[in-house]
Amino acid sequence: MNSKNVKISIIVPMYNVEKYLEICIHSLVNQNYDNLEIILVDNNSTDGTYKLAEKIQKEDSRIKLYQCVTQGPSAARNLGLQYATGEYVSFVDADDCLSVEAYEYVSKDISKNNPDIILYGYYTIDCNGNKIDESYNYISDGVYKKEKNREFLLHMAFSAKGMNVPSYVYLRVIRKALITNNHIKFDENILRSEDFQFLIKIHALSVVTSCIYSKKFYQYRQNDLSITHNFTPNYWEMIQKIFKDLWEFAQMEKDTELKKRLDLRFLIYTINAINNELRDKKEKIYVKKRINKILYNNCVDRIVGEIGIINGIKYLGYSFLLLKIKSVFLIKMINFIKGVKNG
Structure with missing residues (x-):
């Protein structure tokens, strides 16, 4: 598979993220890899998020903008999946961003290993953009197949050996067919910890997982107003x-x-x-x-x-x-x- 032919759809749920949206979207449109589809899904924002998204959309033809009536990130992600046309899908939270080399590296990994799932790493910043030092013993880089891929799943469910696998959907690029062919969706009645439920099924049904966790492509913004902190x-x-x-x-x-x-x-x-x-x-x-x-x-x-x-x-x-x-x-x-x- 030619790496440049792989289309990746990036689904970005948005809710009251006017302050950070431009930073997020610019990190996507400025990727070193061009074959991208950027799907913005507004989730009933009450600030200027949607208006700003309309403005940004006009700057790049790869950006699509939708509104989701049902509240919650799960509903927004499901709507994004409906409209995604890429062979692979990625999820990015609208107050976070990615390194510009992320999808170029991922596309080459897809060309080389043909994985169902690619997992990359992240680092955390506070609301002021300062990096927060964290030390966790995460699973090693490598291509996980057959029994090793099953061990990857089990470590994500619970790891007693310090080989943690993060259960955040925004750290993955996933073959879309794996999701759609198995009729897997985010539970729209779950407003927190929905990633774990979704990913257990995805990893259980996958054949090959490529782990490049040492590549800290994703920048996660620690927001004290987020649902996980309240x-x-x-x-x-x-x-x-x-x-x-x-x-x-x-x-x-x-x-x-x-x-x-x-x-x-x-x-x-x-x-x-x-x-x-x-x-x-x-x-x-x-x-x-x-x-x-x-x-x-x-x-x-x-x-x-x-x-x-x-x-x-x-x-x-x-x-x-x-x-x-x-x-x-x-x-x-x-x-x-x-x-x-x-x-």
Whole structure:
């Protein structure tokens, strides 16, 4: 496959990103690789995002602009997939940007390895553009096929060996046919952690994954106003829905090891859900009740019981004990201490 013949559709959901939109789009139109389709999907922005997008669209014929009535990034991404005409699709958040050499490198990788998925790396900047140092032990570069590709999936579900695979859709370029032929969509009722649900299925059905994580092409902007940094109503309900769907998927695929990894990941998301409840500043009187509802959930009880204390601490650290002891007071104290240390 000639690398220059590969068309890549870039889907960019937009919601109130007037401040950063030009930086994002300019990083795409100025790529060293030209065979691109840039799909902007406005998600009911209330600022000047759409008007600015209209202006930018006139500057480059490769830019397409659509409006999505349904709220949420999942709906915007699904709409973008409907209109995408490229052989591969990529997702970029509108307040982030990419290095200009990203898609040129990706196209050459596609020509060489014919992968279903390409995963590249990222670095984080704060709202002022300052780089934030992060040290995570991520999976090694390479072309993952057959059993190695399955191991890649399992590491993404849960890694006990420090070989983490980031579950962010914006770090991937994906063969569009893999998505459309298997009728995979983003769940539009999930407003947070929707990437994980989508990517587990995509990786499970893939044949070849090319990992170039050492290439930090993606610049992720840490936004204190984003949904992941604030209280998300009904987040616990979303998590339960995600994992019910994924457990059923693993059962359909007859993959017992994936099911076990998903169980462990579910406990991580359970802890995230508890921390989310502690961010609720408006309905503090109901926080304890909602946390207890999480702690005494049947799925949490089942997994905690099956794992046992030794393996639980081994895999999840002392956070596992919070789920075992079920003490709301202890959880609040630990979060208070973390807050003092980070303050």
